[in-house]
Each structure stands twice: as structure tokens, then as C-alpha cells.
Amino acid sequence: MRIAILDDYSDTLRTLPCFTKLAGHDVTVFTDHVQDAGALAERLRDIEALVLIRERTRIEAALLERLPGLRLISQFGGYPHIDVAACTRHGVVVSSELSGGGTSxxxxxxxxxxxxxxxxxxxxxxxxxxxxxxxxxxxxxxxxxxxxxxxxxxxxxxxxxxxxxxxxxxxxxxxxxxxxxxxxxxxxxxxxxxxxxxxxxxxxxxxxxxxxxxxxxxxxxxxxxxxxxxxxxxxxxxxxxxxxxxxxxxxxxxxxxxxxxxxxxxxxxxxxxxxxxxxxxxTPHIGYVTREDYERQFASAFEQIVAFAGGEPINVVNPEVLAMRQ
CATH class of the missing domain: 3.40.50.720 (NAD(P)-binding Rossmann-like Domain)
Structure with a gap:
């Protein structure tokens, strides 16, 4: 799969042990922050799966309309920044680990x-x-x-x-x-x-x-x-x-x-x-920004991608999309 990781400010994720879970996939890491829908759509035009770092980027309908190839959004934690209803309309699966992973x-x-x-x-x-x-x-x-x-x-x-x-x-x-x-x-x-x-x-x-x-x-x-x-x-x-x-x-x-x-x-x-x-x-929102917390959270996000690629999506927030595909 063609995967994009957004907002990895310190370019840390590719140095984590869990990054090896994405071996064999085409992964692009963006270290800057872009919110404009047009600019985001341009950089993500060929992406099939999107990995978010918490709530750093809002995923809204205006962006989703410009990403017809997007199939999966994978992250860890809550998702107030994601328009889940719009994702469902556009057939995009949202996977997010909510209950596990332990304490930050x-x-x-x-x-x-x-x-x-x-x-x-x-x-x-x-x-x-x-x-x-x-x-x-x-x-x-x-x-x-x-x-x-x-x-x-x-x-x-x-x-x-x-x-x-x-x-x-x-x-x-x-x-x-x-x-x-x-x-x-x-x-x-x-x-x-x-x-x-x-x-x-x-x-x-x-x-x-x-x-x-x-x-x-x-x-x-x-x-x-x-x-x-x-x-x-x-x-x-x-x-x-x-x-x-x-x-x-x-x-x-x-x-x-x-x-x-x-x-x-x-x-x-x-x-x-x-x-x-x-x-x-x-401080600049660094509470969860430790190598240990990153490893815990992104091991989950990357496992969700592996599961989706294998045809067995996990931690799906909008299961209606799966029904639509059947």
C-alpha cells in the first residue's frame, strides 16, 4: 500500500522498532504541518492509507472529496479531528485503538x-x-x-x-x-x-x-x-x-x-x-511525545494497516464501510 504519515515533526517514527511492521509498503513521512485542503490533497493524491499523529491534522469532508484513492485512516486514540461521517460516505475505513495500549x-x-x-x-x-x-x-x-x-x-x-x-x-x-x-x-x-x-x-x-x-x-x-x-x-x-x-x-x-x-x-x-x-x-504539546509512548501508540496504528492490507481490518470506528464493500 502507498502510505503517508503526517506531522512527524521530529522525523522519529521511522527510527522506532515498530516501523518495521510497514516493511514492504511504500511509506512517505511528512515532517511539516499542512492543514489547507488543497495543499494536503496535492501531497496525498496517490495515497491509499493515512497515518495520523493524534489530532495534529483535521480530516474534513473538503479534503476527503479530493482523495478518491484513500482507503484507510489509521491512528491511536480519540478522533474528534476526523469527520467520520464523511469518511463513511467516501468509503474510507477509520481504524483507531481506543481501549488498549495502557497509560501514557x-x-x-x-x-x-x-x-x-x-x-x-x-x-x-x-x-x-x-x-x-x-x-x-x-x-x-x-x-x-x-x-x-x-x-x-x-x-x-x-x-x-x-x-x-x-x-x-x-x-x-x-x-x-x-x-x-x-x-x-x-x-x-x-x-x-x-x-x-x-x-x-x-x-x-x-x-x-x-x-x-x-x-x-x-x-x-x-x-x-x-x-x-x-x-x-x-x-x-x-x-x-x-x-x-x-x-x-x-x-x-x-x-x-x-x-x-x-x-x-x-x-x-x-x-x-x-x-x-x-x-x-x-510546553508545545509534548505530553505523549516520548519514544516509549510513540512505540506503544504507533505499533497499534501500524498493526491496523497490516490487518487492513491482509483483508481483516481491526479497531474499525465506522464498520458501515465494511458492509458497503461486501
Whole structure:
């Protein structure tokens, strides 16, 4: 099959052990980001299978209409960036591993990296040192503080485990079943989402972005946080009400944000409202960008291609397409 891999910014996938699964196929790797439908259609005009790196490129009807040879889209994880209905109309199978693959420890670890960096003002201390200065401020000790976790899935659970090791009290707000599991794990459960934000020294977001969760964190939630509190978001920027986080940070509640995700990605604007604030620690959506997480996720994506090529598609999101082909 003629296969294209999009948005491999660091040209990493071909160096992974799992890349050998595609041996015998004609594979093209693109390391830049293109969203324009016309430009994408030009570079993908002869492609039969498309491999996506999470949500970096949106796959919409306008693009699919120009790719009559496309037969398969393969990826790992959720697919809010894919117009599945349009894929079905155009006879394109969407395969995505959703339930397996384990926890993204890379994202859980980055959550703690960002939290510690924000609490100890590591970026500011580095900037001072590089400018010829010395200690520029006094940081905050996390031990003994309360960490609020919004969303107690695989990553939220891992973050809670790290919190216990660091000596923090964990409070959770999540779906009913997840709240029961958090309590069984020995963590406190908040009375409400608002109470979680109001009563935590730091709040970390670990909720999947869906139509139901978009904007779930409101300006009122952020305003309930203490001026000394830290908000950490390694999940998705769309979980927060549009414009609410920069406004809240300018108002001083919370006092600091540590983020790995943005409304528009890739973000190349240094004047972005979040990047222009001194009380923000930011990274360019690198939570899952580790060799270990890549190997786990793309082993799945490549296995889906092998299965499709062998006539036995797996992890099919839109099985109606298979029925149409029979």
C-alpha cells in the first residue's frame, strides 16, 4: 500500500522498532504541518492509507472529496479531528485503538514536571541565571498541599499516584464510577467540580475532549481558585471555556498556569495570550511525545494497516464501510 504519515515533526517514527511492521509498503513521512485542503490533497493524491499523529491534522469532508484513492485512516486514540461521517460516505475505513495500549506515562510525568516547574519557578530561575543573575524569587513546596484532579482515568490515576509519593493530599472530581474508584484508592472526593477548584492548591485536568466536555472548566471555576493556586493542563485546551484562562491569570486567580496544550496547534505566535503572560509555564504539546509512548501508540496504528492490507481490518470506528464493500 502507498502510505503517508503526517506531522512527524521530529522525523522519529521511522527510527522506532515498530516501523518495521510497514516493511514492504511504500511509506512517505511528512515532517511539516499542512492543514489547507488543497495543499494536503496535492501531497496525498496517490495515497491509499493515512497515518495520523493524534489530532495534529483535521480530516474534513473538503479534503476527503479530493482523495478518491484513500482507503484507510489509521491512528491511536480519540478522533474528534476526523469527520467520520464523511469518511463513511467516501468509503474510507477509520481504524483507531481506543481501549488498549495502557497509560501514557509520558503525559503523567510531564504533568508533574510542569507542576514542579511552576511551583519552583524553574523557567524564571533559569532565565535569571542565564542573564547573569542569581535567585530571582522564592518557590513553593508541594509536600502537604492538596492536588485536585479533574478526571480520574488512566492518566489521572497515575498522576494521583505520583502525588501520594510527593506527599500531597489528592481530591478528585470525575464521573460517578471514577469517583467511586478514586475513593476505593484512598483519595478524597470533592463535593462538586466548583469545590475541587476552590479547595485545591493545584488542579490538574485529565478529561477527554468531547462535545460534552468542551468548555467544562468555566471562568467561574477558575475564579474560585486561590491566588496562590496552580492550574495544570496536559489534556486539551478546549476543556476550558474560550478566553477564560488568560483572563483568569490576568485577574490573579489562579496565580499560575502550567500548560502543554493550546487552542490552535501547532502554535507559532509568541504573542499568543498565554505565552505573553509571565505567570505561565508552557510546553508545545509534548505530553505523549516520548519514544516509549510513540512505540506503544504507533505499533497499534501500524498493526491496523497490516490487518487492513491482509483483508481483516481491526479497531474499525465506522464498520458501515465494511458492509458497503461486501
Amino acid at each position: 506515562h509520558g503525559t503523567a510525568e510531564l504533568t508533574w514536571g510542569l507542576l514542579i516547574a511552576a511551583a519552583r519557578r524553574i523557567p524564571q530561575q533559569m532565565a535569571s541565571l542565564r542573564a547573569g543573575g542569581w535567585q530571582e524569587s522564592v518557590g513553593t513546596t508541594l509536600h502537604g498541599k492538596t492536588l485536585g484532579i479533574l478526571g480520574y482515568g488512566r492518566i489521572g490515576t497515575a498522576v494521583a499516584g505520583y502525588a501520594t509519593a510527593f506527599g500531597l493530599r489528592v481530591v478528585v472530581w470525575s464521573g460517578e464510577e471514577s469517583r467511586r474508584r478514586a475513593a476505593a484508592d484512598g483519595h478524597a472526593v470533592a463535593e462538586s467540580q466548583r469545590a475541587l477548584f476552590a479547595g485545591s492548591d493545584a488542579v490538574s485536568l485529565h478529561v477527554k475532549l468531547t462535545d460534552a466536555t468542551r468548555g467544562i472548566v468555566t471562568a467561574a471555576d477558575l475564579a474560585a481558585m486561590a491566588p496562590s493556586a496552580i492550574l495544570v493542563n496536559t489534556s486539551r485546551a478546549g476543556l476550558i471555556e474560550p478566553g477564560a484562562l488568560p483572563a483568569a491569570l490576568r485577574a490573579g486567580r489562579p496565580g499560575v498556569a502550567a500548560v502543554d496544550v493550546f487552542d490552535a496547534e501547532p502554535l507559532h505566535d509568541p504573542q499568543d495570550p498565554l505565552l505573553s503572560l509571565d505567570n505561565v509555564v508552557a
